[in-house]
Every structure is written in C-alpha cells, then in structure tokens.
Amino acid sequence: MTAMKLENVSKSFGPVEVLRDISLTVEDGEFVVFVGPSGCGKSTLLRVIAGLEDATEGTVTIGDEVVNHIPPAKRGIAMVFQSYALYPHLNVRDNMGLGLKQEGQPKSVITERVAKASRMLSLDDYLTRRPSELSGGQRQRVAIGRAIVREPKLFLFDEPLSNLDAALRMNTRVEIADLHRTLSAAMIYVTHDQTEAMTLADKIVVLRDGRVEQIGSPMELYNNPANRFVAGFLGSPSMNFLKHALQDRADVTLGIRPEHLRLGGAGRVQGRVTHVERLGGDTNLLVRTSADERLTVRLFGQHDASVGDDLALDYDDQHAFYFDADDQRIAS
C-alpha cells in the first residue's frame, strides 16, 4: 500500500513558481529522501505534504485519503524541523506530550508513550529540563521524540542534522536509520547533503528548481543517472565532466567518476597534478588535463604523487557516461 502520494502538485507564491508538477509515491515503510541544492523547493514540498502550505494545484494523498483540505494535526504525520522548534516554555516531557494532549489521549497513554520514546532516545535524565538547558544534540533528540510519540503513519524530516557538528551528525544519522528499522513507518527526509541521501534512502528523489529530476534507489541513480545534474550531484567527490576528451565529438561531454579513473593504461587522459589531498584511506588528486580542464582522481590507499607530476590516466568504457549538449544522458 502507498503511504503517501503526490499527483501533479504545483505551488506558487504569487507569481513565483516554486514547485512544478510533482508526482511521486512513498510506499509503506519506505525511507524516501528528497535531495537537491538549497532553494530548490524541498522544504516547501515537505510543508505541502504536512499541510502547512496549500498546494496551488494537484492532490496530496496520505494513506488512502486525499488530504488537501485536512489540517496538519489530522493528517497522521509528525515533523522534525531543522531548527528543532521546541516549545521554550515547556520541559522535555511536556514538549513530547503536547501533541498527544491536543489529540485528547488519556494521561496514561501519554505517560507511557513519552516514557517509551525517552528510553529509546536516552532522554530519561532530562525529562524535567527546559529546552534552553539542553545541548544541540539533545534538543534534536527531543524533537525526534516529539515526532515518535505521535506514532504517525508518516514521518517528515526537514534537514534534521544540518545544525549538528560532523561527529554528532554521523551518529544521529545512524540512529535515524535504526529508528526507521524499529518503527517501520514511512519516512520522508529532506536534505541538501548527498551523503545523507545515499546512506539513508531506500529511494531518492532528486529535485532542481522545483522539478523532479530523477527518482530511484541510491545505486540506480549512481549507476544510471538520467542527466548531468543528477550525475554531478550524487557521489563524492563529484563526477568529472570533460568537454574535450572525445576529440571526434565536440558536442558530447564525457562524464567519469573520480573513483573510476586509474593511473596508466592506454592514457586517454593526460594531465598535471595541481593539488593532492591525502585522507589516509584514499588519495584525491586534482589534475589539470592537457585540454585545460579540471578533474579529480580518487585513488584507493596512499600514493606519493606530488604537485607538478605529469599523469596518464585511463578508465573502463563501461564506467563512462556521455551527455549531449542539453546535458541529457546519451547511450554512447
């Protein structure tokens, strides 16, 4: 069964079109990530699903009910915001319980669900604190707890990790993945970070300028991007695009991922090292090609390349992507 379905959804603020003709489905228990650069309309799309904005056109279905005219609280959803948005005047327990109280749940149910969520998120010691007395990571857990206690059919996350520092972000990412396994509810997760998208998603929706560019599993998108935008957005370091690598076809751009370039071989790409990044496990070489284009090479392990070295690089044809003048993918 589908948990959520969008059909031809558009949204304009006055004359500005922010979302254009978006159709997609989220299956029960699926983890779907909306990814795209800032300002592409991800948050707006999430707010339309939540009912915080009305769609200008199209229908939003949650469960098997069209919810266009149903207020957010009655849509069976819960949302976690980037800025946490905890109620400053309530302690942690009441922050988590408020939604249930508004639903008219009996006290015993509220107590039980809050206790369960706080155990899950190890918040037991902080239940009587105000949000101002918590660290950023703890606030984020409270925000997640507030969503869990509602036991929604659909979770909505709007860039929940972007205010955390790098180490905490990684931990929380894993926790969210765990949470998804435990709760087995459908989740929609918005991010501009391709790593989060690749690591968390069952299904990725790539957005640009309010349009869906491509939908698919992480590996489908990585192995089979529909166009240059998707190819460049997913994968890190991002794909190299070489306009002059194919001498005989001036309007075709060659796309090749940094990890698919290797030293030596037939040497179809020649260049000089301009910068070396040593990460221990990997070595990234920034190279300027003989046709004066930049590219990145990702080599496994440690290499003693240094700036100024001349390199001959090659790749397997099965890993090469070709894009036409309109940035669409072509077969060869």
Added chain:
Amino acid sequence: MSARLNRTNVIAAHGVLILYVLIALFPVFVIVINSFKSRRAIFREPLALPDAESFSLIGYETVLKQGDFFLYFQNSMIVTVVSLFFILLFGAMAAFALAEYRFRGNTMMGLYLALGIMIPIRIGTVAILEMMVSTGLVNTLMALILVYTAQGLPLAVFILSEFMRQVSDDLKNAGRIDGLSEYRIFFRLVLPLVRPAMATVAVFNMIPIWNDLWFPLILAPAEEVKTLTLGSQVFIGQFVTDWNAVLSALSLAILPVMALYVIFSRQLIRGLTSGAVK
C-alpha cells in the same frame, strides 16, 4: 571587560553617562525638593535643599485636602493601564495577522496602519468630540481609553509586526502539527518571545497617556472623571498659582509611572528567546 577597555575609557564612559543622568534628572530633582519647602523658600532659593526652617508639607496637605486627588489618581491609573492593555492586545493581534498570514491587501493594510504614526490624532479632535457626544461617551473614562488606544495602535502594530516576523516559522509550524489553535500559537508561543518588544511599546505609550492634558480637558472634564494632570490644573490659576500644591501633585504623579516603568523595563532587559530555536 578589563581586557578590552582600559581604565581611562571606562572612567570617561561612566563620566559621560553620569553627566547625562544628572542633566536629565535635574528638573525632577528641583520639583521634588521644592515640593517640601514653604512658598517663600521656593522663591528665595529654588535650588536649596529643604532645611529645618524652610521645610514644609503644606503643598502635600493642600493636595490631599483637595479631596478628589485620590480619585484623579485612580482615574489616571485606570485610563493608562486599560489603554496599554488594549494597545498591546489589539496591536499584537493585528501585528500577528500582518506578519503571519498571506492575504489580499496585507501590504496595503500595513501601510494604512503605518500612516497613523505620521498623522497626529489631535487633528481629528473635533470629529472625535462629535463622535463621543453622539455616542454619549463624553465625560467617561471610556472616551479617553478609546482615544488613547487608537493613538497607540499604529506604532504598536508597526513595531510588533517587525518582531513577529522574526519568530521562527518552524516553531509556529510545530505547534500547528501538534494541533494547537492559532490562538494558542499566538498567546503561548509567539507572545512570550516578543515580550521585550511589548515592553518597549508599553513604555513608549505610557508616558504620553499619563501626562496628556488635551483629551481629558476636551472629552472628560467632569469632576468624577478628571485625570491627575487635569486635576492638578486647579492649582494653577490665571492670577495666582499655588506652587506648593502644583509641585507636590507633580511629585506624587511621578510615582506610579515609575512603578509601571520598573515593571516593563525588567521585561525589556530579560532576554527570553534563548533555547527556543537552535
């Protein structure tokens, strides 16, 4: 502190501030000391402190004997507090609507309200008087409260809507998803976060309302609805002025505004938003 400012700078800054305080408080000081002196002493040595010889409570006696003084006091207090309450309540609600909801004519409405800041309400005095006469509100405190509320709203809406735009959208949206009504969101989430701005608006409006002579004189000159400022005028005659009584009345009039100011300024200083967002 000491790392960033050296001693001379600290002293200079404090010197300037102290000087300013002295200048600002000097008239008040003169009024208060003279209210405790006999009439003769007031004119002979206006700047001298009251001593055993010149000390006199005659002014306060006159004021208190005047009988209705407490009534005037009460009238002023009612008018000021109720007007402030309405200004803050309606101002905040209008500001929330302008800041939060997209509707046709939102900008026009904002501009229309801002216009009131530039046009002094006294221009409309005659029309206001006519309205009050035909609604039978002349010589009631209600007349003054309505006029002061109208007078205070434009600036209140202007300031508060600016502050409300800065309240996190996420917080309001979290409330909506948890099923809070727009009223709960307004009263429980937004208002506490704009409390410093509310205090500013209250302080700005309080003094002119408390001190106003114009509208009490025109709309509510009857004995039982006189405000303090109007009531004090009985001591200022065309030919003789009872300076003892005037100065005593003014000294007493300072007290309640000071009390209100202390209440509001504590709100002003308190930073409240910490921990709400991020």
